[in-house]
Amino acid sequence: MTVNTQPVTESPDDPRAFGLPLVDAHSLPAELRTLVSRVHDLVDAVANTEVDTDTLAETAATVEGLTDRLNVARRQIGAMVRRELGDGTTMVGTITNIVEGETNPAAPQLFLDRTDEGLRAEVTLNTIYQGPPGLVHGGWIAAMLDQAVGSVSAVETSPGLTANLEIDYRRPTPLFTPLEITSWVERVEGRKVFVAGRIRAHGQVTAEATALMIRVEADG
Numbered sequence: 001m002t003v004n005t006q007p008v009t010e011s012p013d014d015p016r017a018f019g020l021p022l023v024d025a026h027s028l029p030a031e032l033r034t035l036v037s038r039v040h041d042l043v044d045a046v047a048n049t050e051v052d053t054d055t056l057a058e059t060a061a062t063v064e065g066l067t068d069r070l071n072v073a074r075r076q077i078g079a080m081v082r083r084e085l086g087d088g089t090t091m092v093g094t095i096t097n098i099v100e101g102e103t104n105p106a107a108p109q110l111f112l113d114r115t116d117e118g119l120r121a122e123v124t125l126n127t128i129y130q131g132p133p134g135l136v137h138g139g140w141i142a143a144m145l146d147q148a149v150g151s152v153s154a155v156e157t158s159p160g161l162t163a164n165l166e167i168d169y170r171r172p173t174p175l176f177t178p179l180e181i182t183s184w185v186e187r188v189e190g191r192k193v194f195v196a197g198r199i200r201a202h203g204q205v206t207a208e209a210t211a212l213m214i215r216v217e218a219d220g
């Protein structure tokens, strides 16, 4: 089954202008979403299991067989997805994006939605994202903030790449705790978009980011 060809309306930021396939999030099969979720749980189980070696060997063989079944039909690298936000506007991103990609079982499925200030998401992370004991990995904190500031720049101006990202780690960011991630645009100077973001746990700031996004153009 192919799901890469859902027709959607052209816009100035349409990824098809970059030669990339685009699919609407709501057209993804429920079976695919369920598979992604089950494999997400599998990654957590594998990371933490202490079962006996026979069970490990048997499971590895089963998983290898499943991987072979799925690999017979693969998406194009750079395939994009368009998702609708709460206010009816849309946002595009790569479908396997490590932070929020719909088809990526390794992603925590961070869903950034629009607020009056910019974007906001809530996420609770398990040991897949662990750095220090019981805490979120610092690189992962940077990845989530990069996504949040990149996305707010894309939805409020136009898509771009991160030229500079600065993180201040204020307090340890805990696992198994609801995290609030917010981002906003501070100012725009031509192709340069100055953005900022923050992570809070229990209402307290654990990390802050400032970044410079450079807007890209299809013919540039």
Ligand SMILES: CCCCCCCC/C=C\CCCCCCCC(=O)SCCNC(=O)CCNC(=O)[C@H](O)C(C)(C)COP(=O)(O)OP(=O)(O)OC[C@H]1O[C@@H](n2cnc3c(N)ncnc32)[C@H](O)[C@@H]1OP(=O)(O)O
Pocket (backbone or CB within 6 Å): 015, 018, 092, 093, 146, 147, 148, 150, 151, 154, 159, 160, 161, 162, 163, 164, 191, 192, 212, 214, 216
């Ligand atoms: C192919 C794109 C397809 C897009 C399709 C659309 C869908 C996307 C939709 C939505 C996504 C939103 C979500 C994303 C979230 C995650 C974001 C990431 O992880 S991005 C990956 C990591 N970042 C990189 O890999 C960049 C690597 N760097 C570069 O490619 C270049 O350096 C680039 C594009 C950033 C700038 O290169 P230049 O040649 O276009 O432009 P120059 O002239 O160098 O810079 C422009 C201005 O910015 C300043 N500038 C550049 N880098 C700076 C820096 N590090 N610090 C301060 N200023 C800097 C320069 O001084 C210049 O300023 P003056 O116009 O002269 O005033």
